[in-house]
Amino acid sequence: MKRLLAFIRKEFLHIFRDPRTMIILFGMPVAQLLIFGFVISNEIRDAKIAILDKSNDQQSREIVHRLLSSGYFRIGAELETESSIEACFKANQANLVVVFEPDFGRKLERNHRASMQLIADASDPNMAEMLSNYVQGIVFEYVNDLNRTIESPTFIQASYRMIFNPALKGVYMFVPGTMALILMLISAMMTSITIAREKEMGTMEVLLVSPLNPFQILIGKLTPYFFLSLINASLILLMAYFVFGLPILGSSLLLVLVSMLFILMALSLGVLISTVAKNQEVAMFISMFALLLPTLLLSGFIFPIENMPKILQYLSILMPPKYFIIILKNLMIKGIGMSYIWKEVAILGLFLLVFMLISIRKFKIRLE
Amino acid sequence: MNAISIHNLHKSFASNRAVDQVSLNIDRGELFGLIGPDGAGKTSLMRLIASLLLPDSGSVHVFGFDTRRDYRSIRKQLGYMPGRFSLYPDLTVEENLHFWATVFGTTIDRHYHLIEQIYKPLEPFKKRKAGQLSGGMKQKLALSCALIHSPSLLLLDEPTTGVDAVSRMEFWDMLQGLKGKDMTLLVSTPYMDEADLCDRIALMQQGKILSAGNPHHLRTQFIGRLWEVKTPQIHPLKQRLNAHFGREVAHLFGQCLHWTSQADMSIDKVEQVLEQFHIPIDSLREIEPGIEDCFIQIARS
Amino acid sequence: MEKDIIRVRNLTKKFGDFVANDQLTFEVKKGEIFGFLGANGAGKTTAIRMLCGLSKPTSGEMEVAGFDAYTQTESIKKNIGYMSQKFSLYDDLTIWENIRFFGGIYGLSRSAIRDRSKEMLTRLGIVNLSNRLIRDIPPGWKQKIAFSVAILHKPQIVFLDEPTGGVDPVTRRQFWDLIYEAIDQGITVFVTTHYMDEAEYCHRLSMMVNGRIVALDSPEALKQRFGSISMNDVFVQLARTGEKSS
Helix, strand or coil, X not given: CHHHHHHHHHHHHHHHHCHHHHHHHHHHHHHHHHHHHHHHHHHCCCEEEEEEECCCCHHHXXXXXXXXXXXXXXXXXXXXXXXXXXXXXXXXXXXXXXXXXXXXXXHHHHHCEEEEEXXXXXXXXXXXXXXXXXXXXXXXXXXXXXXXXXXXXXXXXXXXXXXXXXXXXXXXXXHHHHHHHHHHHHHHHHHHHHHHHHHHHCHHHHHHHCCXXXXXXXXXXXXXXXXXXXXXXXXXXXXXXXXXXXXXXXXXXXXXXXXXXXXXXXXXXXXXXXHHCCXXXXXXXXXXXXXHHHXXXXXXXXXXXXXXXXXXXXXXXXXXXXXXXXXXXXXXXXXXXXXXXHHHHHHHHHHHHHHHHHXXXXXCCCCC | CCCEEEEEEEXXXXXXXXXXXXXXXXXXXXXXXXXXXXXXXXXXXXXXXXXXXXCCEEEEXXXXXXCCCCHHHHHHCEEEECCCCCCCCCCEHHHHHHHHHHHCCCCCCCCHHHHHHHHHHHHHHCCCEHHHCCHHHHHHHHHHHHXXXXXXXXXXXXXXXXXXXXXXXXXXXXXXXXXCCCCEEEEEECCHHHHHHCCEEXXXXXCEEEEEECHHHHHHCXXXXXXXXXXXXXXXXXXXXXXXXXXXXXXXXXXXXXXXXXXXXXXXXXXXXXXXXXXXXXXXXXECCCHHHHHHHHHHC | CCCEEEEEEEEEEEECCEEEEEEEEEEEECCCEEEEEECCCCCHHHHHHHHCCCCCCCEEEEEECCEECCCCHHHHHHCEEEEECCCCCCCCCEHHHHHHHHHHXXXXXXXXXXXXXXXXXXXXXXXXXXXXXXXXXXXXXHHHHHHHHHCXXXXXXXXXXXXXXXXXXXXXXXXXXXXXXXXXXCCEEEEECCCHHHHCCCCEEEEEECCEEEEEECHHHHHHHCCCCCHHHHHHHHHHHHHHHC
């Protein structure tokens, strides 16, 4: 135990004494989150919407007014008939069409229940989801205001219709994606590099002939990065919550537990890479190509998986970040619990198990 | 019982025979030198002994333990200093020493007497990072780290390579100081002149042990008589001698020529041979062969 | 009259407060083997970098092959050859590809590269190995080839930084035979080494301690001055006195 503690202490010293490591550890998450965050939230300003108001009463006009005064939207077109919707999208006059049913206001007053339809151009799915979320938010606020004055609860059903990408399953907010990316990079890349570094310096030889067993060496290497990754995860979540106002609707405890699982999985992947890599450059190279690019491109972070060619869709099944992103999205944005995400959690667990087993088998007690 | 006994050992990497049919016994308490150029297989042999590599065939026993099966027992008694100094450059002198002490389940104080002589000059710099030490100091620290758990067998892989003559001498003084402390020392080096500082040596080339024994004994096995010739025209004389005998009998050693003649050649005959070249000779005398002379002779045959 | 190929006057190089080379003054004569000795960290590498035109002096004068150290570093580089133990040839290229590359960067014509490499490979007796990768060549041979490549463009002077480290005694001597052949072709050789017997192969030696040159003479004269029988002794004496004075 004393040996292990000495080892962990040494690892922390390595990390704290290397400015580069510190920058990657703590500078990168903040920078990445801010960049993704502001790029995306800037795009939402002045998005074009078209209105098809079949009722044209006080209530529908009030909602349109609230939409326009929110600062996110401006009117791209006023439509008369359903048939002109598609043309409107094709002419790029709007990213979102808001349709009010006939007698919208009357139904709301009489039945406390009315429906509107949001039709989004989902060829840019991030944008589509973002826009409909905003509209929903504004409508929700309006209903709340109404409910304050009326006794029986009022309800507006805003149904979606996505065209060009109807399912819209692969659309994720940037925070889960960024979190998956950063945890993957830091946990896997940093561990693989630090183990490769010991091989390069020749200290691994001495560690191997010491009474430390391989398990202790691995635990010693991984522990500091486990905690640092956890700190990072919290940092990202706090920033997402306070800077970007992202909700955390589900259980925070579950969120932390799932993040730990994902970090462990990434760490064991890092060990696996280090068993193959002889030096730091190779470790870096493998991490970049085996982790960074797939996480960016194949996990549904940037491109929705449904829009990919079949072969890439199958490939994405093998991308652990994909499941983490799904879990995060469900937990944070949809606020649903374990019963909905157990499958993804199980898959991550399976990845962890497989990577651990392979790395332990491949981590050698000798040099060949 | 031997500290190390190696029997018919083979180890290849791809098509390269790094260690080729090596058999060797090293006694307890010995200071043993493994001497040969780069690529001779010294490092591979060291790693085989340290149980870091597995033999293709043959066996290595350290204190009676087999390196295949009983590697755990071996590693407990082993100190190892690989070619590149095994130090963490971003940790301080003290942190390095403390780390290795703890890893080996001991403390700096427990065996301090062992490293005292070596570590003392480093004491004033103990807060300095190991990466900022001079070459000689790094070497001292690496040796201290390898000794801190009082190993029964210390393997030093080319500790003096690329180190200047003064630091080399100091390092060997340190090793001599460790003798008689119930420790077996195995040192590899490419410098032939370090052979005489060992109790016994093995000369290695291309994975094979050319010859092994104590340095004095190796010298007595030199075949023929060795003559040291001084002349202002050293290169012409060397060429003439080699041409005369049709093989390389003469080699440069600093400003002298070492010429190996047949054992039955008298000094008169030697002078006769030299005279016919009409090259002025400053001095001629018979000398004891050094290890380098022996190495050249064995390697050539 | 002998010409100087390197002329150095009060050459000083500082890194911040640290004086790596302190007022070096020496000449290297055309056609000689000049040994440049010193303990690790004495400042040899810094001096060689300046002499090769890789870094500029802090102060002092320096001329290599007739070119000035401050203004004509590019001309210096064209007229020198360089080889070190650490880097000499590309491991993943064949002998011939290395020759073609280094010949090319020194501006040799295609036919000159072909002729000279043929001559060189014949001299070394390795014509049949020219398509072999460098990493498959024994280390001693690698050094011999590297040296031959370093003088392929017939430089006026060649700098050898520990060219024989770890090489076996037989090959080491063959390497020195090559050095003597280069001298016969009129190339000046500037060499550092840790082998003291090699120091004696040099025509003249300089000894550096703590950034200063503390002795410069022929090996014979140095041994006489210090009353020693071996160069090793001279080296140790000089290095020890230097350490005490600093």
